[in-house]
Amino acid sequence: GAVVSQHPSRVICKSGTSVKIECRSLDFQATTMFWYRQFPKQSLMLMATSNEGSKATYEQGVEKDKFLINHASLTLSTLTVTSAHPEDSSFYICSAPRLAPRETQYFGPGTRLLVL
Amino acid sequence: SQQGEEDPQALSIQEGENATMNCSYKTSINNLQWYRQNSGRGLVHLILIRSNEREKHSGRLRVTLDTSKKSSSLLITASRAADTASYFCATVGTGANSKLTFGKGITLSVRP
Numbered sequence: 001g002a003v004v005s006q007h008p009s010r011v012i013c014k015s016g017t018s019v020k021i022e023c024r025s026l027d028f029q030a031t032t033m034f035w036y037r038q039f040p041k042q043s044l045m046l047m048a049t050s051n052e053g054s055k056a057t058y059e060q061g062v063e064k065d066k067f068l069i070n071h072a073s074l075t076l077s078t079l080t081v082t083s084a085h086p087e088d089s090s091f092y093i094c095s096a097p098r099l100a101p102r103e104t105q106y107f108g109p110g111t112r113l114l115v116l
Numbered sequence: 117s118q119q120g121e122e123d124p125q126a127l128s129i130q131e132g133e134n135a136t137m138n139c140s141y142k143t144s145i146n147n148l149q150w151y152r153q154n155s156g157r158g159l160v161h162l163i164l165i166r167s168n169e170r171e172k173h174s175g176r177l178r179v180t181l182d183t184s185k186k187s188s189s190l191l192i193t194a195s196r197a198a199d200t201a202s203y204f205c206a207t208v209g210t211g212a213n214s215k216l217t218f219g220k221g222i223t224l225s226v227r228p
Contacts, residue, residue, distance in 0.1 A: 104149075105216060109158040
């Protein structure tokens with residue numbers, strides 16, 4: 001069964017509004033979570049690393065004021081796309097590493113964002 | 117920046133045939149992982165192979181790693197229509213805070 005959930009699964013919003021996406025680890029704690037962005041038929045591009053209790057680490061070229069990340073607890077990270085524009089339309093996926101029983105990343109099902 | 121480069125970019129085979137997908141990377145790695153993604157869905161971890169391993173099996177999956185050539189291959193034996201998906205290799209570097217870096221992916225179509 002799924003061990004990382006995302007909500008919502010899809011969202012349509014108007015330009016200029018903000019959208020919050022939640023990522024939850026369901027049966028394990030994650031001090032670190034990762035946020036990716038994926039355009040159609042392309043690979044996943046890491047946007048930022050969400051750190052519980054401290055600031056997120058953003059990849060080069062990702063605007064931290066545009067994509068606000070809050071790691072509120074050991075099981076929840078949120079990504080807020082502020083003042084969304086049509087070019088922000090994409091598939092956003094989070095992941096959380098689970099070291100036991102084996103070292104692996106568990107990915108959420110993704111959130112499809114469409115900005116009109 | 118993307119690390120892995122998969123080859124081919126698209127593969128179409130008949131059910132029952134084997135599918136071989138290749139991945140090359142550029143820098144030293146701690147491990148290499150293969151993931152599967154069904155259309156519009158999240159990723160599913162398939163298998164992880166460490167830099168000191170050369171081959172690994174999991175069910176119908178066989179992964180090889182050649183660190184001298186900086187390449188890996190994923191073999192799916194006796195393919196099924198349900199194997200139709202995109203497959204990505206991803207590497208974790210040797211640095212302390214290395215993250216997963218994904219390749220562009222391979223689209224596999226298995227015809228019934």
